[in-house]
Amino acid sequence: MTSGNLLTDNPELYEVRFPDPDRLAGRWTEDCLRRYGAGSVPVRTVLDLGCGTGRDAAYLHTAGRSVVGADLSEAMLAYARDRHPGPRYVRADLRDFSLGAFDAVVCLDSSLLYCHTNDDLDGFLASCRRSLAPGGLLVAEMRNGAYFLGRDDLLNTPKVNGFDWQGTSYRSTTTLHIDRTAQLLRRIRTWTADDGSAPVEQHSAWRLLLPLELRHFLAAHGFTVLALHDGPGPRTEPPWREGDLPGTAADADRLHVVARLTG
Numbered sequence: 001m002t003s004g005n006l007l008t009d010n011p012e013l014y015e016v017r018f019p020d021p022d023r024l025a026g027r028w029t030e031d032c033l034r035r036y037g038a039g040s041v042p043v044r045t046v047l048d049l050g051c052g053t054g055r056d057a058a059y060l061h062t063a064g065r066s067v068v069g070a071d072l073s074e075a076m077l078a079y080a081r082d083r084h085p086g087p088r089y090v091r092a093d094l095r096d097f098s099l100g101a102f103d104a105v106v107c108l109d110s111s112l113l114y115c116h117t118n119d120d121l122d123g124f125l126a127s128c129r130r131s132l133a134p135g136g137l138l139v140a141e142m143r144n145g146a147y148f149l150g151r152d153d154l155l156n157t158p159k160v161n162g163f164d165w166q167g168t169s170y171r172s173t174t175t176l177h178i179d180r181t182a183q184l185l186r187r188i189r190t191w192t193a194d195d196g197s198a199p200v201e202q203h204s205a206w207r208l209l210l211p212l213e214l215r216h217f218l219a220a221h222g223f224t225v226l227a228l229h230d231g232p233g234p235r236t237e238p239p240w241r242e243g244d245l246p247g248t249a250a251d252a253d254r255l256h257v258v259a260r261l262t263g
């Protein structure tokens with residue numbers, strides 16, 4: 001058994017497993033950027049943190065923005081440069097970065113939750129503040145920690161998934177559990193393949209961030225919350241559609257936040 005992340009080490013497989021053919025995440029983000037703007041001016045420059053394969057960064061580039069995509073994974077960045085050209089892609093850690101000045105910072109599909117500790121969150125928000133002019137926007141979309149208060153439907157039971165990719169059959173067994181002390185949602189995923197390779201065990205964790213906790217961190221770093229809700233969004237059921245307005249509840253399993261730097 002070896003350790004690794006089959007999905008982030010193989011960005012092509014990542015896009016196969018998490019398809020977004022209609023660029024829903026990019027379109028939802030673009031809608032937020034247009035709806036709120038950067039103070040009195042439109043959003044022109046965007047930093048996509050934890051950009052992954054680059055498909056959202058490239059969508060925003062195609063929509064006319066000047067975009068930088070940043071990620072910690074060299075494999076993701078190489079794939080993004082090759083398959084989703086347009087933005088500039090750079091290696092950076094979202095917990096402490098300095099990549100220039102932007103009108104908006106976006107952070108999609110739980111990338112923000114790689115800030116595991118309060119110091120990580122402070123580092124992320126201090127870096128965002130340094131990167132934005134007053135009026136600049138922060139747009140993020142992630143799991144909602146509050147969903148797990150009193151619900152265990154996603155927890156502790158192994159979920160098995162099978163699929164074929166490039167002539168090999170893969171099987172993943174995934175278990176989520178809550179580490180209350182660290183306030184993390186931990187995932188153990190075991191991969192097996194029928195190509196004779198050894199099984200791979202992958203460990204991941206996301207911060208369990210509660211909506212009011214997020215509001216507190218944002219306010220402490222000079223941000224005013226413009227929207228904070230559980231949907232509709234790009235990964236909700238039903239998914240967001242053009243023209244949908246932001247909701248007001250924060251109960252379901254996804255959290256969407258738009259905040260403006262005002263302080």
Ligand SMILES: C[S@@+](CC[C@H](N)C(=O)[O-])C[C@H]1O[C@@H](n2cnc3c(N)ncnc32)[C@H](O)[C@@H]1O
Pocket residue numbers: 008025049050051052053056070071072073076092093094095107108109110111114
């Ligand atoms: C779930 S993926 C989301 C990718 C992309 N935002 C999307 O929505 O498709 C999370 C990404 O965050 C990156 N990541 C994890 N920790 C990071 C960190 N500390 N700094 C920057 N990127 C990080 C991973 O390499 C991965 O590409």
